[in-house]
Amino acid sequence: MAPHRTRRRIPEATVARLPVYLQILVEQGEHGVGNISSEGLAELAGVNAAKVRKDLSYLGSYGTRGVGYEVDYLVYQMRRELGLDHDWPVVIVGAGNLGQALAGYGGFGERGFPVAGVVDIDEAKFDTLVGGVRVRPLDDLSQIVRAKSLSIGVIATPPSAAQDAADRLVSAGVTSILNFAPVVLVVPAGVTVRKVDLAVELQILSYHEQRRASQAVPLHSIPANVGRGASA
Amino acid sequence: MAPHRTRRRIPEATVARLPVYLQILVEQGEHGVGNISSEGLAELAGVNAAKVRKDLSYLGSYGTRGVGYEVDYLVYQMRRELGLDHDWPVVIVGAGNLGQALAGYGGFGERGFPVAGVVDIDEAKFDTLVGGVRVRPLDDLSQIVRAKSLSIGVIATPPSAAQDAADRLVSAGVTSILNFAPVVLVVPAGVTVRKVDLAVELQILSYHEQRRASQAVPLHSIPANVGRGASA
DNA sequence: GCAGCTTTGTGAAATCGTGCACGAGCGGCG
DNA sequence: CGCCGCTCGTGCACGATTTCACAAAGCTGC
Numbered sequence: 001m002a003p004h005r006t007r008r009r010i011p012e013a014t015v016a017r018l019p020v021y022l023q024i025l026v027e028q029g030e031h032g033v034g035n036i037s038s039e040g041l042a043e044l045a046g047v048n049a050a051k052v053r054k055d056l057s058y059l060g061s062y063g064t065r066g067v068g069y070e071v072d073y074l075v076y077q078m079r080r081e082l083g084l085d086h087d088w089p090v091v092i093v094g095a096g097n098l099g100q101a102l103a104g105y106g107g108f109g110e111r112g113f114p115v116a117g118v119v120d121i122d123e124a125k126f127d128t129l130v131g132g133v134r135v136r137p138l139d140d141l142s143q144i145v146r147a148k149s150l151s152i153g154v155i156a157t158p159p160s161a162a163q164d165a166a167d168r169l170v171s172a173g174v175t176s177i178l179n180f181a182p183v184v185l186v187v188p189a190g191v192t193v194r195k196v197d198l199a200v201e202l203q204i205l206s207y208h209e210q211r212r213a214s215q216a217v218p219l220h221s222i223p224a225n226v227g228r229g230a231s232a
Numbered sequence: 233m234a235p236h237r238t239r240r241r242i243p244e245a246t247v248a249r250l251p252v253y254l255q256i257l258v259e260q261g262e263h264g265v266g267n268i269s270s271e272g273l274a275e276l277a278g279v280n281a282a283k284v285r286k287d288l289s290y291l292g293s294y295g296t297r298g299v300g301y302e303v304d305y306l307v308y309q310m311r312r313e314l315g316l317d318h319d320w321p322v323v324i325v326g327a328g329n330l331g332q333a334l335a336g337y338g339g340f341g342e343r344g345f346p347v348a349g350v351v352d353i354d355e356a357k358f359d360t361l362v363g364g365v366r367v368r369p370l371d372d373l374s375q376i377v378r379a380k381s382l383s384i385g386v387i388a389t390p391p392s393a394a395q396d397a398a399d400r401l402v403s404a405g406v407t408s409i410l411n412f413a414p415v416v417l418v419v420p421a422g423v424t425v426r427k428v429d430l431a432v433e434l435q436i437l438s439y440h441e442q443r444r445a446s447q448a449v450p451l452h453s454i455p456a457n458v459g460r461g462a463s464a
Numbered sequence: 465g466c467a468g469c470t471t472t473g474t475g476a477a478a479t480c481g482t483g484c485a486c487g488a489g490c491g492g493c494g
Numbered sequence: 495c496g497c498c499g500c501t502c503g504t505g506c507a508c509g510a511t512t513t514c515a516c517a518a519a520g521c522t523g524c
Contacts, residue, residue: 010439015436015439016432016436018435018439019429019431019432019435019436020416020429020432022435023414023431023432024416044416045416046416046418081439081442082435082438082439082442083438083439083441083442083443083445084435084438088434088437088438088441090434097333097336097337098333098337100333101329101330101332101333102333102430104329105329105330105430107414107430107431108430108431108434111431111434111435112434112435112438113431113434113438151441152434152437152438152441175441175444176437176438176440176441177437178430178433178434178437182255182339184252184256184276184277184278186278190444192437192440192441194433194436194437196428196430196433197251197252198334198337198339198340198410198428199251199255199339199340199343199345200248200251200252200255201410201426201428202320202322202340202343202344202345202384202410203250203251203254203314203316203343203344204247204248204251204426205320205384205408205409205410205424205426206314206315206316206320206344206345206384206408207242207247207250207313207314207315208408208424209315209320209383209384209407209408209424210313210314210315211315212407212422213315
């Protein structure tokens, strides 16, 4: 295998699609598909075939002209590039409704992100089990992060506590944060934050609904597919 | 007030940011702030001031030069444009871990998206209460949607059931879907789908972590802020 | 009423992302 | 061994988005 100095930077838009391709490829692999064309993958991912080829080309030239891509090999390369060749344990801050659901959602561990810890500020929750993990005091956060060298933290607190949670995560050494609180976090440069705001998603849908309602009827002029979603 | 024929189409990128501005404006309003400049709003939203002005300009010319924007009026206009001048009740398909958390998450109702119904395929769950709503059989979905003229459906099923859920929602008349299942949905044109895949979000973070790890150390060359997130 | 200061609204330039079109490379077949 | 058909990799044009830069416009104070 080549020296794998990190190759050229992959555009964000592509990075956001790679996991989707990966998911599909793994699934196809399990169904016994050994090879797939950009056309085929594009169909399954709900995107354009040229886009698939361009996206995959950032990983390197792993396709075979006239044939397509070998599913297993592509999965391997994609995992490597995404840093999924090992697990990334995460710590969840906030054991409320959402925090519990996240901890209990098996999908995390299965996809390489086991829940290494859950902390909350509410004493009543200490030592209760959520998703098989014991809830610990917020003040233990730093120790948990350091002890397990965690890089990724998930914020599932109420909005008012989110910035504090972020500050604590960052000072404990976390460099990537997935934020579910409807709050714009301020973090130092070098820390990556992704925000998932359920209400925002619904409001975007609302905009499109509102638009449909107030418009004549030219349905065809409305993009069938918006944002990270997909449709046909 | 003007006849408000839907004005020019608002770019998707802008539509995705408006709810964030809205959230901030409402908050500022509650804090007694009556007026805000593009600069101030930009700071709070973690974006560029010029971008704020351009985004707001799609709503109309609601600012006052030399002064800024009147918070309340801007909130009003933004709500109107986003279709948030009335509630959009939603139905949740799937009363598992995530479905329950979503139904129980007060944030939905508060922000204009009350949970009008929850359905599941598991008999054991029928008639249990989640978030104050009684779980009903999947087969009642169509009736629920029609009875309440719902436009928005939320899919919180396991991946294997997601496409079926989508089909049922669409045939019942839903035209917007928020999909939490890690599956690419196929829907007819005219239906808007937004996908939220928690594992994908984590994988994107993983990519950046991996990149940091494999790179020399030029931290400053890494964008501090990625995707929909924010940082400083 | 006018000068000066501030902040908006918006053309124009720069950047980023997408999709097309096509040359290049590979496997299969005669 | 050479030809054919298929599919990748990518240059290029186009469209969308971001950013810059500045004229226009409102407010304040004299």
